[in-house]
Amino acid sequence: MTFDDLVAQQVQQNAALNKLTGAVNDLLVTIQRDAARRRWQPFCGRGKQVEFFIHKRAAILRWITAYNASGANTYFVQVHDFAPTPPIEGTNAEITPLPLAAQTTNSLDCGEEGCPFDRGIYVCASTTDTYKTIATSNDLFIYALWRPA
Numbered sequence: 001m002t003f004d005d006l007v008a009q010q011v012q013q014n015a016a017l018n019k020l021t022g023a024v025n026d027l028l029v030t031i032q033r034d035a036a037r038r039r040w041q042p043f044c045g046r047g048k049q050v051e052f053f054i055h056k057r058a059a060i061l062r063w064i065t066a067y068n069a070s071g072a073n074t075y076f077v078q079v080h081d082f083a084p085t086p087p088i089e090g091t092n093a094e095i096t097p098l099p100l101a102a103q104t105t106n107s108l109d110c111g112e113e114g115c116p117f118d119r120g121i122y123v124c125a126s127t128t129d130t131y132k133t134i135a136t137s138n139d140l141f142i143y144a145l146w147r148p149a
Contacts, residue, residue: 048138
């Protein structure tokens, strides 16, 4: 075997190793993206509001905590499977509404697997429990844990 043959063989081996290294790096990037997609993310409503979109695409809700800043009104925190626009008045909530007396906090834990929402997670303060009747004042603080579906 000549020196040129050895050099050519080394070049081929280096090319094969570079190709393998690239494939392994691509696999690691895919694994990291998948892990990030499955990581729970916090959502903070950043102030008093009457409605929130937690996410406008398919997502999973782990838990939600709400505070009613109203001095007198009782609300029901409703979670709807809607995006990109809010559900219309009279729409039923996807999961049991959270009753929220004036100046109280309440939470809903959907378990380790969470509650799936196919179109997005929309949360609102409603004056009725069974269907959406949007509250008239921005009295709701919200904090939630969610992740993309």
